[in-house]
Amino acid sequence: MATPVLDNPLRAGLRIGRTPEPCTMVIFGASGDLTSRKLVPALYNLARERRLPGGFSVVGFARRDWSDDYFRDLLREAVNANSRSGPVDPELWASFAQGIQYHRGSFDEADAYTSLAERLAAIDAERGTGGNRVFYLATPPDAYPTIVAQLGAHGLAHSNGWTRIIIEKPFGHDLASAQALNAEVLSVFREDQVYRIDHYLGKETVQNILIFRFANGIFEPIWNRSHIDHVQITVAETIGVEDRGGYYDTSGALRDMIQNHLMQLLCLVAMEPPSLYDADAVRDEKVKVLRAVRPLSVNDTVRGQYGPGSANGLPVRGYREEKGVSPASQTETYVALKLFIDNWRWAGVPFYLRSGKRLPRRVSEIAIQFKAAPTMIFADTPLNDLDPNVLAIKIQPDEGISLKFSSKTPGQPQIRPVTMDFRYGASFGVTSPEAYERLLLDCMLGDGTLFTRRDEVETSWALLTPILQAWAEGPPQPFPNYEAGSWGPAAADEFIARDGRSWRRL
């Protein structure tokens, strides 16, 4: 039975949003990197900004034999090192740390879940968390099914409050595995309890894509095939595989970046206006975009793998020399692809996506290139010399939006492109919250808008799985084919040049 939602009459007109009801967040894999680098700093900053209720509690679940105090000290160090607000405020930390406990157990050990259930009941009684729980799976993906099954077997998937589960990427490694994982998770939890996290969606600039498109009247009328020549989405990283070589070698850029982050950006930039800003309305529109994508062909993709080169002026290893990577690896560290969305808005407009490691700059952006002016009336200035208008939505590092247009050079009969720049940093003198802060809070408030729904994940895998298969069955590639610190393989430039276009210089 649905409980009537009672509104807090003191909320009206307050300048910050709701705080969630008191709850306990159980982090599986609490001894891992994600917990100390992202999750706990994000939770601490939420507490610091008074966005968490009194009574909010954290239980870290991991195998190591640690005490509560040791775990708290470790997390305090982690927050000191990783929080955007700098070292902890001792009094505030003391109050926050009171709610932190450590629960020792291995993921497949039934007793550990029995005692977890008891511990959660004790916290409910002591700290007034009323049976509200978030389970956060911050473990390697092969542990997900075990944990989910154990939670179900011990009656932890439902309580007298609400229970939600957050699942980190990667969500499957192809269509079949994603469907299997969904089936396992959904045999224990309902879809509305499941929050598949893609931290890209928590970034302020990514959220701003929707605001920019649907809160302004002047862009939407030209946001279609009549005015747009093509769209480029770039997510470039300067880092290599770091210490994730073993994992990455089984994954590759298509699975690691394109399937989640770039497809999400594609959806946001191409979707129709949702009827309201609500979790299902927004996600319905995103799925419609994915469903309208024309099936991809291998000929519309380019793969690359970096060889030795340099980064930041220092020599760096090639991919095959990285730790954990096979010396004959065929894993791609760069992907470029072209796709079409076969609907009324986008028919015939190519979308070029590219993502790679060890590229010269860390930059993520979406560039909308508009069609050129139809005729050239200015003598001495051949039409093909004119730059088309480009609207660039920069996601990182310099968050902002810029519009390139042509202007007369003062005193000379020449036309030059100039840009009109909006930068987050300059227009709003406040630092943006970390993506995880926003997403953890949304989950606790029960808002799934910025999380990925089952059909989104599966539709996206359905598009890309044939490519993965064709690559696996095709002939070996002449890898490495680009130097670390360059903008990817020459084949990628030729690929886009065949359409008479070129990649943006970033």
Place this chain on the structure above:
Amino acid sequence: MSEAAIDINAIERELRQMWQEQATHPDAGGQAVIRALTLNLIVRAPDDGWAEQALAVAPALTAQHPNRTVIVIDRPGPATELQANAQALCTLANAGRTQVCGEQVTISARGAPAGQLASLVLPLLVPDLPVVLWAPGPQPFAQPLVQRLYRLCDRLIVDSTTFADPLRELAELAAFEQTANGAPAVSDLGWTRLTSWRELTAQFFDTRPFLPHLHRIDEIVIEYAAGNRPNPVAALLFVGWLASCLKWTPLEDAVGIEGETIQIYLRRPAVGVGPAAIRLVSVAIRPVDRAGVEGLARLALRAVDNQQAEFVVELTSDAGHACTRATIAGAHPIERTATIDRPALADLLNSELRLLSRDRTFAAALHLAGGLARRLALP
């Protein structure tokens, strides 16, 4: 000085020239400079001290709301005196980042008629941008310059903590806000200072099991830090806020001062009985000695009949944090320590400049608090 002493065009020319110089001679850091203006801010400073404060907060305001600030030092005096000067103000940026700059014009006047000052201020406003008038200090509504300018403004900002006769001026503020009806929108920095207290109070009741207690509150005790001039305006606004959110109405004539304590009774709808039933909420507002603290120091909301519940927010002894505590029917109290902002003047202004229209929550709270203040101020 004569009345023709100030040439508006010269000020504009001077500003234009500054931008051109910035563009052709980037400063030593090699930084690009952009002019960004999002609003006009007129400061009516009653004396040099306020003008200095306005100058001091300008960099922080530029960072969030690049603006053209026109500071008018409106001193009384027998002899008429008028001077003006202009400068561009840039926020400090990291090397390589773009610097954002706003503009400032200072008009220093003594004994000048309001009409003359207004004739200088108006042509200096940048067209098509919102105009905000900040009038710090006591008696803002009695100032001829404010009276002359407020109709042209989108927002008027005053500060009830600087009122000389707090109760009477609070009643005036409430009357003004109601007449203005959003044109201009009115802000009180004293209200802005309450934001953290309101948040912390409201947060208790985001927890669903606590929410029913909010409708059964019987007693409220508010303590505010008082120096040599007690100013209960913040506490009254807080009561006004609770009462307007919870549909409590003041009981006629049941408002009084006993010693230093203000005692108020309000009617609230009774819970669980017939629709016409009412109950009383008693409110006590008293000053306490807290060195180094401004505004509220502690507040307690209590429900006494049936199931007892108490919700307390209080400053910690070092006043750097707030401790919140919810105790329901004698169960183990749920406590936490939270940050509590002791915002600087610039933060308060920034937060008000972010608002574009009338703050209806404030208007409702002010209306109620103004009514209480009017009764308290009666001889």
